[in-house]
Amino acid sequence: MVKDSGHSSAESTVFKSRRLKRPRMQGRTYTADAEPGDTVKVAGWVHEIRDLGGIAFLILRDKSGKIQVKFEKDEMDDDLVETGLGVHRESVVVVEGDVEEEPRAPTGVEVTPESVEVLADADPELPLDPSGKVDAELSTRLDNRTLDLRKDEVKAIFEIRAEVLRAVREKFRDVYATEINTPKIVATGTEGGTELFPITYFGKEAFMNQSPQLFKQLMVGSGLERVFEIGPIFRAEEHNTPRHLNEATSIDFESAFADHQEAMDVCEAVVKAAYEAVDENCQEELEALDLQDEFEAPEGDFPRLSYEEAIERINATGKLDEQLVWGDDLPTEGEKALGEDVGTHYFITDWPSEIKPFYIKDHDDDEQLSTGFDMMHPNMELVSGGQREHRYEHLVEGFEQQGLDPESFEYYTKMFKYGMPPHAGFGLGGERLIMTMLGLGNIREAVLFPRDRQRLSP
RNA sequence: GCCGACGUGGUGUAAUCCGGCGAGCAUGCGGCCCUGUCGCGGCCGUGAUCCGGGUUCGAAUCCCGGCGUCGGCGCCA
Numbered sequence: 001m002v003k004d005s006g007h008s009s010a011e012s013t014v015f016k017s018r019r020l021k022r023p024r025m026q027g028r029t030y031t032a033d034a035e036p037g038d039t040v041k042v043a044g045w046v047h048e049i050r051d052l053g054g055i056a057f058l059i060l061r062d063k064s065g066k067i068q069v070k071f072e073k074d075e076m077d078d079d080l081v082e083t084g085l086g087v088h089r090e091s092v093v094v095v096e097g098d099v100e101e102e103p104r105a106p107t108g109v110e111v112t113p114e115s116v117e118v119l120a121d122a123d124p125e126l127p128l129d130p131s132g133k134v135d136a137e138l139s140t141r142l143d144n145r146t147l148d149l150r151k152d153e154v155k156a157i158f159e160i161r162a163e164v165l166r167a168v169r170e171k172f173r174d175v176y177a178t179e180i181n182t183p184k185i186v187a188t189g190t191e192g193g194t195e196l197f198p199i200t201y202f203g204k205e206a207f208m209n210q211s212p213q214l215f216k217q218l219m220v221g222s223g224l225e226r227v228f229e230i231g232p233i234f235r236a237e238e239h240n241t242p243r244h245l246n247e248a249t250s251i252d253f254e255s256a257f258a259d260h261q262e263a264m265d266v267c268e269a270v271v272k273a274a275y276e277a278v279d280e281n282c283q284e285e286l287e288a289l290d291l292q293d294e295f296e297a298p299e300g301d302f303p304r305l306s307y308e309e310a311i312e313r314i315n316a317t318g319k320l321d322e323q324l325v326w327g328d329d330l331p332t333e334g335e336k337a338l339g340e341d342v343g344t345h346y347f348i349t350d351w352p353s354e355i356k357p358f359y360i361k362d363h364d365d366d367e368q369l370s371t372g373f374d375m376m377h378p379n380m381e382l383v384s385g386g387q388r389e390h391r392y393e394h395l396v397e398g399f400e401q402q403g404l405d406p407e408s409f410e411y412y413t414k415m416f417k418y419g420m421p422p423h424a425g426f427g428l429g430g431e432r433l434i435m436t437m438l439g440l441g442n443i444r445e446a447v448l449f450p451r452d453r454q455r456l457s458p
Numbered sequence: 459g460c461c462g463a464c465g466u467g468g469u470g471u472a473a474u475c476c477g478g479c480g481a482g483c484a485u486g487c488g489g490c491c492c493u494g495u496c497g498c499g500g501c502c503g504u505g506a507u508c509c510g511g512g513u514u515c516g517a518a519u520c521c522c523g524g525c526g527u528c529g530g531c532g533c534c535a
């Protein structure tokens with residue numbers, strides 16, 4: 001049988017499906033697998049009904065794509081027609097019938113139904129329109145995320161997110177890192193108590209962890225040596241921007257016997273691996289997002305600018321009202337100006353020690369200069385990392401200088417007395433990676449159920 | 459934490475400056491017609507000014523408070 005017409009045609013790509021294997025379960029055929037000549041049972045949601053009078057079409061949608069079901073009123077059983085065309089949009093139905101080649105159908109194939117069963121009727125008034133004829137605001141979409149995720153372009157974001165996480169895990173494994181999971185309920189935070197969510201833990205004060213930083217460092221001194229974690233972090237800051245979440249996904253890496261340069265190497269490799277995997281495996285999703293032409297994996301090495309060069313270049317753009325001086329943190333506006341100037345992902349290295357956290361090691365030959373680095377997308381910060389302070393006395397000193405009580409971090413510091421190797425690592429914002437990769441206007445688009453300052457449900 | 463903008467049918471918008479006829483349009487929903495739609499089409503119908511108070515002959519529109527939403531900065535991933 002010739003299969004080169006129909007659902008492999010270029011104009012019908014949105015109806016086709018992704019590369020995932022599709023097992024047949026309970027005799028069900030995914031719409032993308034329905035071939036002319038097959039007798040199938042397809043199940044999914046009623047995407048649309050187009051009633052032309054004597055003939056009518058029901059578009060059935062499932063995870064793999066869409067397929068057209070044909071109803072010819074004069075030639076088919078009245079009950080069958082009534083069931084098939086009386087159902088509301090977005091209801092769940094099972095259709096059994098024969099698949100035929102049909103050039104006039106959107107995918108080139110069409111189902112002539114023998115039976116139609118409504119498994120779950122949908123209310124006629126939907127809180128948003130999954131067929132996408134009328135846009136919904138982000139707030140409405142997030143309140144009705146289940147329906148929102150029936151749209152191809154929204155679903156695509158999360159298929160891509162899954163692919164990014166898969167590729168990132170694989171790259172970490174390639175460099176001999178072991179995936180770990182660390183506690184999210186903790187007694188003390190990483191950098192003090194100000195930005196933590198307090199909770200009650202069997203009558204004791206506890207917090208939601210803002211970063212796996214301290215735990216992953218403890219693991220480089222363990223037999224695991226080189227670890228990574230992909231997990232939630234919680235930040236209680238009351239910001240309200242399109243690039244902040246109060247619950248985010250952190251992609252963390254930490255390695256014994258590595259310095260900040262090597263940590264940057266891994267960071268760069270991981271980000272590139274994510275882009276390459278999406279480029280290779282998610283073309284359909286990119287098309288759904290209308291990014292197939294502009295999406296490209298970053299080429300070449302990410303430039304590594306020193307902090308000093310960074311502020312000089314920002315000052316040279318003339319876009320800031322006030323010139324930056326050594327010791328200033330980079331304001332958002334400055335980051336954007338620099339991003340435009342550089343034009344690709346880049347690192348900022350050699351930050352002043354005073355604006356980096358205590359666990360970052362200073363350069364041996366200059367105490368004012370830290371090994372901390374940030375990795376930037378032209379639009380925003382994605383990563384921060386550095387070589388860590390592994391010397392017990394220096395670490396305790398660092399706590400004191402930041403006004404923290406080393407006693408309350410004893411669980412952490414004491415392990416530095418029993419053979420803690422030099423080490424380095426980084427934390428990468430998972431949602432920011434997705435957001436910048438896909439050019440999403442709001443980071444909430446990259447999370448199924450975002451937690452922000454005012455949103456706690458769903 | 460500081461600052462700002464916005465809340466109109468189920469959804470998305472117009473009218474808001476400069477108060478005034480029946481709050482318009484699209485989509486949805488309901489009805490009728492239509493045998494190849496693919497944003498199907500045509501006709502008819504349906505449904506809304508966030509809440510409370512104030513100013514006014516008259517408030518979606520102006521003022522005050524509340525609630526909600528979105529954003530800018532700071533800080534960060």
